[in-house]
Amino acid sequence: MLNYSKIGSFFSKLSQVLLGKRMIIAKSQKDLDRMREVGELIAEVRESLRGMVEIGITSMELNAVADKMIRSLGATPTFIGYHGFPYAICASVNDQIVHGFSNDIPLKNGDIISLDMAATYNGFVGDTAFTAPVGEITDELKQLIRVTEECLELAIEQCYPNKRVGDIGWAIQSHAEKYGYGIVRDYTGHGIGRAMHEAPQIANYGRAGTREKIRAGYCFAIEPMLNLGTHETRTLEDKWTVVTLDGKPSAHAEHSLAITADGPEILTLTKEQKAALKNSKKETVAA
C-alpha cells in the first residue's frame, strides 16, 4: 500500500538537503523596511479575515475578500499560481492541516479553520496563518489552538543572533509534546524574503544547539502545525490539501519575523498590534 507519510517525509528530507545547500540571505536595512511594509499589509488582511470567521460563511467568500484586499493594497496574492495553487489563501478545515482549497461549504458550529495567506509587495513577501474557532468549539480544540499559538511564541523567543535553527524546533517540540500532540513533520517553516520559501528549512521539531547559526538580518516564517492525534499526513486527490492520517483536527499558527541585533521583530503585525506591543514593553520596563 502506498504510504503517503513516507513519501511526505522523503520529500521533506529531499527539500531539506536542497535548501540546506542554499545560502540564507541576510537582509539589508532597506530590505527589512520592505519586509516590514509587506508584513504589516498581510497582517491587516489576516485580522480582517479573523473578524469574518463565523457560522455559515464559506472559505470561498473568505478567499474572495483576501484576494480583493491584497490587491486593493497594491500587492499580489503570492499563493496564486505558486506551483499552480489556485487561491489567494489556504483554507484548511478541521482535519485539514494545510494547503486546503476554498469551497462553497458553509462553516458550521464547532469547526475550526486554518487560514494561511501571503502577499508580495515591492518585491518582498509576508506570510502568516492562524486557526480560528467557528461558533462554540470544544475545550479540547480551544487548547489545541492555544498551544499552537504558544509554540509559535516560544519559537519566536529563540530567534536571537547566535542561537541556532534547531533551538526553534526544540522550543516547539518540547511544548507540544507536553500535551501529547502530533507535530507535523512533512511541512515546515522557512526563510522568507524576495521569495516566499528561502533557506533555511525550519522544522517544528529538533535538537537545541544544532543546525544553522541565526544571524541578524535573517527573516524567517515560523509555522507550527499541531495535530490532536498522529503527526502523520496524507494528501487528497486535488494534490494539495493535506489532512491528518487519522482524521483528527489540526491547528496552525504562523508569523514572519526578522532577526535584529536585539532579537526577534515580528513583521506580520498590524499597526495596532505593533503599538500595543510597544506599550506593553514600556510597562514592563517601568515595572
Ligand code: MG
Ligand atoms: Mg509559510
